[in-house]
Structure formats: structure tokens, C-alpha cells
Amino acid sequence: MKIALLGFGTIGTGVYELINLNKGRFSNNLDEPVVISKILDKDPNKHVDPSDQVCKIVTDPALIMDDPEIQIVISLLGGMDFEYKMIKAALEHGKNVVTASKAVLSEYFDELTGIAAEKNVFLRYEAAVGGGIPIIGSLKEELKINRIDEIKGILNGTTNYILSNMTENGADFDDTLKKAQQIGFAEADPTADIEGYDVSRKLAILSTLAYGGVVRDEDIKKRGLSDVSAIDVEMAGDMGYTIKYLGHSKLVNKNQVYTTVEPVLFSKESMMSNVNSEFNIISIKGDIIGELQFYGKGAGKDATANAVVGDALYIINCLKEDREPPYKKLDKKLHKMGNSGFSGRYYLRVNIADNDELAFVMSVMDADKGRENIVISDEAIFYTTSTIQADVFDGLVDRIKECVSDVFYARIYE
Amino acid sequence: MKIALLGFGTIGTGVYELINLNKGRFSNNLDEPVVISKILDKDPNKHVDPSDQVCKIVTDPALIMDDPEIQIVISLLGGMDFEYKMIKAALEHGKNVVTASKAVLSEYFDELTGIAAEKNVFLRYEAAVGGGIPIIGSLKEELKINRIDEIKGILNGTTNYILSNMTENGADFDDTLKKAQQIGFAEADPTADIEGYDVSRKLAILSTLAYGGVVRDEDIKKRGLSDVSAIDVEMAGDMGYTIKYLGHSKLVNKNQVYTTVEPVLFSKESMMSNVNSEFNIISIKGDIIGELQFYGKGAGKDATANAVVGDALYIINCLKEDREPPYKKLDKKLHKMGNSGFSGRYYLRVNIADNDELAFVMSVMDADKGRENIVISDEAIFYTTSTIQADVFDGLVDRIKECVSDVFYARIYE
Numbered sequence: 001m002k003i004a005l006l007g008f009g010t011i012g013t014g015v016y017e018l019i020n021l022n023k024g025r026f027s028n029n030l031d032e033p034v035v036i037s038k039i040l041d042k043d044p045n046k047h048v049d050p051s052d053q054v055c056k057i058v059t060d061p062a063l064i065m066d067d068p069e070i071q072i073v074i075s076l077l078g079g080m081d082f083e084y085k086m087i088k089a090a091l092e093h094g095k096n097v098v099t100a101s102k103a104v105l106s107e108y109f110d111e112l113t114g115i116a117a118e119k120n121v122f123l124r125y126e127a128a129v130g131g132g133i134p135i136i137g138s139l140k141e142e143l144k145i146n147r148i149d150e151i152k153g154i155l156n157g158t159t160n161y162i163l164s165n166m167t168e169n170g171a172d173f174d175d176t177l178k179k180a181q182q183i184g185f186a187e188a189d190p191t192a193d194i195e196g197y198d199v200s201r202k203l204a205i206l207s208t209l210a211y212g213g214v215v216r217d218e219d220i221k222k223r224g225l226s227d228v229s230a231i232d233v234e235m236a237g238d239m240g241y242t243i244k245y246l247g248h249s250k251l252v253n254k255n256q257v258y259t260t261v262e263p264v265l266f267s268k269e270s271m272m273s274n275v276n277s278e279f280n281i282i283s284i285k286g287d288i289i290g291e292l293q294f295y296g297k298g299a300g301k302d303a304t305a306n307a308v309v310g311d312a313l314y315i316i317n318c319l320k321e322d323r324e325p326p327y328k329k330l331d332k333k334l335h336k337m338g339n340s341g342f343s344g345r346y347y348l349r350v351n352i353a354d355n356d357e358l359a360f361v362m363s364v365m366d367a368d369k370g371r372e373n374i375v376i377s378d379e380a381i382f383y384t385t386s387t388i389q390a391d392v393f394d395g396l397v398d399r400i401k402e403c404v405s406d407v408f409y410a411r412i413y414e
Numbered sequence: 415m416k417i418a419l420l421g422f423g424t425i426g427t428g429v430y431e432l433i434n435l436n437k438g439r440f441s442n443n444l445d446e447p448v449v450i451s452k453i454l455d456k457d458p459n460k461h462v463d464p465s466d467q468v469c470k471i472v473t474d475p476a477l478i479m480d481d482p483e484i485q486i487v488i489s490l491l492g493g494m495d496f497e498y499k500m501i502k503a504a505l506e507h508g509k510n511v512v513t514a515s516k517a518v519l520s521e522y523f524d525e526l527t528g529i530a531a532e533k534n535v536f537l538r539y540e541a542a543v544g545g546g547i548p549i550i551g552s553l554k555e556e557l558k559i560n561r562i563d564e565i566k567g568i569l570n571g572t573t574n575y576i577l578s579n580m581t582e583n584g585a586d587f588d589d590t591l592k593k594a595q596q597i598g599f600a601e602a603d604p605t606a607d608i609e610g611y612d613v614s615r616k617l618a619i620l621s622t623l624a625y626g627g628v629v630r631d632e633d634i635k636k637r638g639l640s641d642v643s644a645i646d647v648e649m650a651g652d653m654g655y656t657i658k659y660l661g662h663s664k665l666v667n668k669n670q671v672y673t674t675v676e677p678v679l680f681s682k683e684s685m686m687s688n689v690n691s692e693f694n695i696i697s698i699k700g701d702i703i704g705e706l707q708f709y710g711k712g713a714g715k716d717a718t719a720n721a722v723v724g725d726a727l728y729i730i731n732c733l734k735e736d737r738e739p740p741y742k743k744l745d746k747k748l749h750k751m752g753n754s755g756f757s758g759r760y761y762l763r764v765n766i767a768d769n770d771e772l773a774f775v776m777s778v779m780d781a782d783k784g785r786e787n788i789v790i791s792d793e794a795i796f797y798t799t800s801t802i803q804a805d806v807f808d809g810l811v812d813r814i815k816e817c818v819s820d821v822f823y824a825r826i827y828e
Contacts (some may be wrong), residue, residue, distance in 0.1 A: 018559065018702065023818075024559045024560065024701070024702045025560065025561065026558075026559055027556070029558050058630070084482065127574050132703045132704065132706070133706065134552055134555060134556070134706070137555070138548055140553065141548060141551070141724060142720075142724075143439070144439060144440070144727055145432065145438045145439050145440055145720055145723055145724060145727070146438060146439065146720065147439065199468050214547065231563070264508055268682075268683055269682055269683065269687070269688055271685050271688045271689070271709065273683070274683055274684055274685045274688065275685070286720075287438070288432065288437070288438045288716050288717070288719070288720045289546045289710065289711070289716070289717050289720040290546065290710065290711045290714075290716070290717050290776070291710060291711075292546070292547065292708070292709065292710040293707075293708070293709035293710065294706070294707070294708060294709075295685065295704040295705075295706065295707035295708075295709070296703065296704065296705060296707065297703070297704045297705075298705075302702050302703070302704070303702070303703050303704050305702070306556075306559055306560065306700075306703040309559055310555060310556075310558065310559060313558055315558070321735070321737055323735055323737070391729045
């Protein structure tokens with residue numbers, strides 16, 4: 001059986017090593033040889049392993065799409081438009097597809113699964129959420145018996161690395177981001193990670209699957225992480241908390257979906273607080289099974305390649321046994337309710353330049369009768385509130401931001 | 415399709431509710447009706463739900479084994495000999511079997527999987543380890559690509575409940591055990607839980623699967639938990655640790671298996687420390703995927719029934735699609751090396767009645783040049799050692815126990 005690989009970056013190389021170079025146990029599970037015969041890359045001078053006589057680099061997608069021997073296309077291009085075009089073309093050419101693209105999937109989930117169903121081919125995407133964590137497969141399994149009504153997780157390795165590093169070293173956000181970029185833990189343009197798009201896309205995919213109706217990135221209420229500073233990490237630590245960047249969605253009254261991507265304070269003695277660096281954790285809650293949590297490497301060459309190749313192996317076995325691709329209808333009409341379904345105590349830091357700003361902030365926060373604790377330093381004012389609804393507190397902070405820009409706040413998870 | 419249930423206790427009732435009473439989504443996944451038609455129970459007067467016109471209680475196993483309509487037997491009897499006999503009989507009668515019996519499986523793993531292979535039927539046992547946690551399925555999936563060389567976990571809800579409770583309330587072991595028995599979290603005879611047999615059996619099943627050769631309960635080095643006291647929990651807490659009851663195995667040099675079931679001190683700020691009460695956590699380490707952890711309810715009616723019914727659903731789908739049962743050979747010759755592959759710093763408490771005992775303990779521990787810290791109170795002596803090999807430290811403690819009986823020790827996990 002022949003496979004084509006689109007993209008030959010880090011994960012693509014990992015997949016190539018597992019399949020063609022016999023790293024891992026992939027080939028042990030096969031009774032016929034399975035190889036990657038073509039790799040699409042824009043650089044025609046890129047080379048596969050010299051010992052590999054089978055696989056070649058191609059620059060023209062048609063050489064893959066029109067090759068009847070190729071039954072599986074593994075798409076690891078990155079980006080959005082071209083990858084979408086390639087996945088769609090592969091499905092339309094009757095190829096089974098494996099992808100790790102959360103961007104494409106979260107945007108075109110219903111269209112692509114629809115084409116896969118029409119063409120009677122498999123579309124698998126285990127690596128799109130949580131890297132090596134087998135969350136997609138596990139979620140699908142639990143859904144056979146359970147109604148899942150809550151999903152939460154630390155879903156982004158870059159921001160988790162930055163927060164772990166800030167917590168450990170007392171460093172500031174910008175310095176830590178730069179360090180992360182230097183060692184390849186953050187992209188040159190870190191927007192998708194630190195503004196929450198990456199988490200939001202993963203949460204969209206999980207929520208779509210779990211709740212049975214389309215939830216898109218744009219439906220998800222998100223706040224970036226870039227306002228966090230060393231003093232926030234320190235203050236949270238003094239209060240017994242660790243700052244984490246959380247994606248969280250829940251289904252209420254059968255069709256109301258609440259979502260949030262935001263920094264959250266977890267007790268130091270909690271599982272979430274102790275998930276560090278490139279590790280991810282994902283929690284799902286079912287009506288029969290209760291809470292399940294899955295922990296593992298959310299990024300990285302081998303772990304992600306493992307998930308991709310696992311998908312390919314699943315398809316190979318299904319094709320061998322003539323099994324039909326499952327088709328899950330995503331036709332439930334869901335109402336996207338923003339973050340108003342979340343509430344909690346909040347930690348708030350506002351940097352103040354003078355007494356006027358101090359007075360202004362205090363006047364806004366005065367409206368919140370529930371403020372629990374205030375610390376005022378030369379440079380900043382720190383609040384801990386009593387329980388308040390997320391969107392209401394967002395509104396208070398928006399008012400503060402009309403006058404003062406250096407603000408960070410995070411819900412305390414209890 | 416017809417299913418028979420052996421045993422109508424707590425989990426059996428949960429399974430019956432999911433399948434026959436349409437709790438959960440089980441029936442949504444079927445295009446033909448699937449029901450439990452017979453339940454084996456020793457009490458002929460036990461009744462099924464009055465609305466259920468299909469299912470009846472039988473006391474004679476032959477009425478199930480000889481019923482050609484019954485394709486799946488779910489065995490939830492508990493105990494050992496009778497359940498073994500029933501599972502074996504069901505397989506030999508060509509029935510597919512689902513069981514939650516860690517006792518039977520860990521003892522007769524190779525024999526039962528052998529009969530299943532010979533009869534070409536499925537034998538599934540997701541609920542035997544970790545209750546509702548989908549660890550068996552996940553482990554099998556990861557093994558398709560990975561070599562797994564380490565497994566560790568909090569695998570017993572009763573002991574974890576006792577430890578969580580002791581930690582929270584500063585209570586002593588015996589009182590907490592009694593309380594656990596009163597609320598049904600511990601059995602009238604708690605031996606299997608507190609002496610480590612339950613953990614050991616689960617670890618045997620996971621290790622057998624992961625390492626590809628038979629590991630039995632009797633191969634596993636274990637220490638019970640009953641020596642732990644309130645003062646140990648307190649001292650560990652002061653040092654920044656939480657006491658947990660851990661099962662741990664690893665594969666070294668391809669065929670050497672090291673095992674241990676024992677109390678272990680984890681940093682309060684670790685994932686393991688924050689797994690409480692009836693929750694379990696299981697960690698597996700693969701050469702490609704790295705570490706994966708799975709967390710969920712390790713016991714309880716609904717969560718365990720969820721796992722059992724998931725197995726039944728898997729079999730139903732396979733039968734519908736004419737899929738062959740997979741057969742995994744367990745023929746690797748493994749050398750069982752005890753606990754000598756583990757090492758670490760140790761916490762040790764020895765209660766002393768007089769100066770002679772004190773002198774004796776100090777003379778034995780003096781041989782351990784690596785002692786790091788000693789606290790002596792009126793009643794006890796507390797050591798923290800430097801790193802020492804597990805079997806060597808066991809030997810030191812054995813010598814101490816020749817003279818002094820009230821001793822507790824635990825490895826510090828680092």
C-alpha cells in the first residue's frame with residue numbers, strides 16, 4: 001500500500017522515519033509492505049534518506065492526487081488555505097486523509113467530513129488536538145455510551161512552556177517568549193499561540209465532536225496571555241495558585257454551548273497546576289463515566305508523529321478488513337453563549353501611574369460589591385474579588401481599560 | 415442479539431441499566447436490538463426491573479452456556495474459582511466474554527486468551543484495570559507503534575481513599591479503614607486492597623500486555639499499606655510530600671521486569687499527589703510517544719459499567735462486521751527481577767520503647783552511610799536516607815523488624 005506525505009517539516013520527518021525507516025513498531029503490524037512513495041514539498045532539492053529507494057520528493061500535487069496507487073494522504077503542511085485545498089482535493093480524489101491541521105479542521109469540519117462521507121473514505125485527525133495524547137479516539141469511544149457536557153484542558157505547549165518557565169524562574173513574559181523562540185518552542189510569529197487561536201481551534205474540534213454540532217474558532221470567547229507579567233505569577237504563587245492557560249467549554253440545557261480560552265489560576269495542589277512545559281492535559285466529563293483526564297506530550301516530533309501514524313495504521317487495517325468509514329452527523333443546532341456560563345473569584349492587577357488612575361480603578365471596582373481583598377503598591381493595585389460572572393467581570397475590566405492599559409486578570413478555578 | 419450477565423451485584427446492576435433500561439447512549443449505536451436475556455445469580459428470588467419483559471434470573475449456568483442465542487457473556491461474579499470456571503466454560507462454548515475480574519485474568523491470562531484464540535471469540539477486560547479509565551484499549555493502541563517499558567499508577571480506590579482521608583483529617587489507618595468499610599469504600603475483608611493484591615493483579619495484567627510475556631501476581635514484589643499511621647502522613651506533609659500507594663513496573667534490557675507495589679512519597683506538587691479518593695491514575699511510557707497518563711474513576715457502579723458496556727459494544731460491532739478477534743501472543747520469556755531496579759531516598763519511622771531499641775535501630779541504620787536526616791522523639795525515630803536500592807533497604811528494615819515491630823517506610827519518588 002502506498003501513502004503520500006504532504007509537507008516534510010519536523011512532524012513529516014517523524015512520520016517518514018516511523019513508516020519508511022522502520023523506527024518504532026509500525027511495520028510489525030502489517031502483512032503487506034506499506035510505504036510513503038511520494039512527499040510533496042516546495043523544495044525539489046530536499047532529499048529523503050539515501051537508503052530509501054522507494055520514496056521521492058515531488059513539487060506538483062497532481063502527481064499525488066492522480067496516482068491511483070496512493071490510498072492514504074497524510075497532510076502536514078501547516079498554514080490554512082493551501083492545506084485546506086490539498087485535504088479537500090485528496091478527499092475528492094477518493095484518498096483517505098490523515099491530518100494534524102487544527103486550523104483547517106476547525107474551520108471546515110462539516111464540509112470535510114461531509115466530503116469524506118460522500119466519497120466513502122476515512123478522515124482522521126488524532127494529532128490535531130493534544131499532539132500525542134489519544135484524545136480524539138478516546139472521546140469518540142466514550143461518546144458511544146456517554147453524553148459529554150464539559151471539556152477543559154491545557155492545550156497549547158508554547159504558552160504552557162512560557163508559564164512554567166515564568167513560574168520557575170520569576171521571569172517576565174517577553175523575555176520568556178524570546179527564549180522559547182530561540183529554542184524552537186515558540187514560532188517567530190507567536191500570535192496563534194499567545195492570543196489563544198491555537199487553543200480555540202483545538203477546543204472547537206473537541207466541542208464539535210463532543211456536542212454533535214459545529215463549534216468554530218470564531219464562536220469561542222478568548223483572551224490572550226500576553227498581559228501576564230512576573231508580578232502576577234509571583235502574586236498568584238503567594239496566594240497558593242499557579243497561572244495556566246485554559247480552554248474550557250460546556251454544554252448546558254442540551255444546546256447551549258459556553259466557551260472560554262483564558263488564563264486561569266489553579267491551586268498549586270491540583271493536577272492542572274502540575275502539567276508543565278510541552279505537556280498537555282485534557283479533561284472530559286460524561287454522564288456515565290464521570291471525569292476522565294488524558295495527559296501527554298502536546299507537541300514535538302515523535303509524539304505527534306506517533307498519533308499521525310496511529311491514524312494511518314487504523315485506516316490501513318480498516319481498508320484491509322473492508323470496514324466502512326464511520327460518519328458522525330454534526331447537525332445539532334448549538335447556541336453559542338460566550339463565556340457567561342463561567343463564574344468565579346478573580347485575580348486582577350492594574351498598573352497605576354498616579355492617584356487619579358488609582359481613584360478611577362477604585363471607582364470602577366467599587367461597583368463590584370464583592371471585592372474580597374485589595375493590595376496597593378507604588379505601581380499597581382491588586383484585587384481578589386468574590387464570585388462574579390465571567391462576562392460581567394470582562395465588562396468591569398473593559399471600563400478600567402478605557403483609562404489604564406496595563407491590566408491582567410484571571411479567574412480562580414475552584 | 416442476546417447477552418448473558420453472570421452476577422447481579424453493583425456493577426452488574428449498572429451494566430443492566432445501561433443495556434436493558436436504556437440509560438446512557440448504548441442503544442443509539444445499534445441497528446438491531448441487543449438485550450441481556452439472562453442473568454445468573456445464586457438468589458432465584460432476585461428480580462429484574464418490572465418493566466423488563468425479556469430478561470430473567472437463572473441459577474443454573476447451563477441455561478446460559480447451552481443457549482445458542484447468547485453470543486456474549488459478561489462475567490462480573492467476583493471471587494476467583496467460580497468466575498474462572500464460568501469464563502472458561504463460556505469461551506469453550508464459543509461465547510464472547512467481557513469480564514472485570516483482575517483476579518482471574520492475572521492468574522489465567524495466557525490460558526484464557528489461548529482458549530479465546532482457539533475458539534475464535536473475543537475476550538475483553540477493560541474494566542479489570544482502572545475501572546472506568548480506558549487504559550487497556552489505549553495501551554493496546556500505543557503498543558502498535560511503541561515499545562512500552564514503564565507502567566506506574568495509583569490503581570486501588572480503597573487504599574487511595576484511606577490515604578486521602580488520612581491526609582485530609584490527620585486520622586489513623588484503622589479508624590479510616592473502618593470508616594471506609596462503613597460507607598462501602600472498603601470490603602469487610604480488606605486484605606486484597608491493603609496488602610496490595612488488587613494493585614498487583616492490575617499491574618500484572620498491564621505488564622503482561624505491555625511487555626508481551628506473562629507477569630503474574632506472584633511475580634510482583636509487594637508491600638502492604640497497613641503499617642502507615644497518622645504521624646507518617648504528618649511527617650511526609652511537613653517534608654512537602656503526600657503518601658500514595660503505587661504499583662510500578664519496568665522492562666529493562668528487553669526481558670528483565672522489575673516490579674513493586676508499595677507506599678511512595680510524592681511531592682505535593684505532582685500529578686500523582688493530587689489524585690484523590692476513588693480516582694486512579696495510570697502512566698505508561700513508550701519509546702516514541704513518551705509518557706501518557708490516564709486519570710478517572712477507578713471504581714464505582716457507573717464508571718465501571720461504562721467500561722464493561724464499552725467492551726460489549728466493541729464485540730457487537732466486530733460481530734456485525736465479521737471482524738476477526740485479534741490474538742496477541744504472550745510468549746516472551748521475561749525474567750522477574752523483584753524490586754532491585756528501583757532506588758531512591760527513603761522515609762523510615764521506627765517506634766521505639768526504650769534506649770536499647772533506639773541503640774539497636776541506630777546500629778542497623780549506621781550501616782547505611784547515606785542517612786541524611788534523623789529526628790528522634792520520645793516514641794519514634796525518623797530517618798530520611800540518601801539514595802539506596804529498594805531491595806537493599808528492604809534488607810535493612812528486615813533486620814530492624816527482628817527487634818522492633820512498629821515500622822513504616824516509603825520510597826521518596828523523585
